[in-house]
Structure formats: C-alpha cells, structure tokens
Amino acid sequence: THVVSENCIRCKYTDCVDVCPVDCFREGPNMLVIDPDECIDCAVCIPECPANAIYAEEDLPADQLAFIKLNAELARADGWKSITKRKAALPDADEWKDKPNKLAELVK
Template sequence: MTYVVTESCIKCKFMDCVEVCPVDCFYEGENMLVINPSECIDCGVCEPECPAEAILPDTESGLEQWLELNAKYSADWPNITAKKDAPADADAHKGEDGKFDKYFSAEPGEGD
C-alpha cells in the first residue's frame, strides 16, 4: 500500500503534508504535489494534514489513475521537503469539481 495525491490538490497545493512526511516522498508540480509510491512508507501521517482532503490510501477503489499519475510525475518533478505558501487562490479552488481537466499541468514546480 501507498498513499496518493488526488485531484483535490490541483490549484490548492497547501503543502501541510510536506512538513510531516518522515521520508520526504513528496514531489512538486506547477499546481499540485504527488507522492512517490516507491518511497512512501505507508505511515499515513500526511492524510489528516491535508486541508483539501487530497491524500488517500491507494487501497480505496477508483484510485488506479492517481497511483499511475503519482508514480509518473514523482520521477520527473523535483522533491519538496519544506512547506511553502499555498497559492493565493487556493481556498477558492478547494472542493471544486473537474480540476484535472481544467487545470492539471505536467510542468514541474520549483522543489526545494
């Protein structure tokens, strides 16, 4: 098992999860984070920290595409180990539906 970041993170990117991860397995894209499934130790401390409720265990049904996306982009995007400020409009996008189709970007973030 591993945890995965899902669509709810897109355009929110609160980063509370980054601060608590003991193995630094988060990677930063332009407008979302992902978890490297090979590095995640399944401790679960990140899940309750996410204000957008974007982090879920991959054992929940329907998350296969998110597991693939997390694996793919964690190999390409830079590692992030320190919390940064969330985007100014993060709260406006919290809970919004259809964010992947509207806003997903394959571009990397800045990382640490």
C-alpha cells in the same frame, strides 16, 4: 503507497510535506504527488491536508484511480522536484478547493 488525488490541483497547501518522515513528496507547478517508491504508508500526511486530497491507495474513491499512475509518473517527471518544507499555498487555493473535475487544470 499513498496517493495525492485531484483536490490538490490548484491548491497545493503543502501542509503534507512537513510531516512526511521519508520526504516522498514531489512538487509540480500546481500539485504535489507522492513517490510510490519512497512512501512507507505511515499515513501521517492524510489528516494534515486541508483539501483531504491524500488517500491510501486502497481507499481511493473510484473516480480517483487514475491518480495512482499519475503520482508514479509525475514523481519522476522532468522538473518535478522533492519538496520537504511547507510553503505558501497557491494564491487562490481556497477558491479551487473542492471544485470538481480539476484534472484538466493539472499542469505537468
């Protein structure tokens, strides 16, 4: 599967959802995740993300491995809904992009 990692948090640019052929993105308050049961590993979303937040599971940096489980859990969490159309990024996305240690900012 592919995995949305930490750099999506507080950015949520949503360019990724427009290209997904199987509608596998799920939206939370300040991050998207990929439903691992739906992702077909096509990889077309990877270059679309302005924050470079999406990785193939096997390419995830070591400090991002927790996001494998987080994507799987949040994809079926209450309130996390399918998103298939791009929308405006979070208002201060550009300020949060590439900030380290954003996991504490994740709103579930």
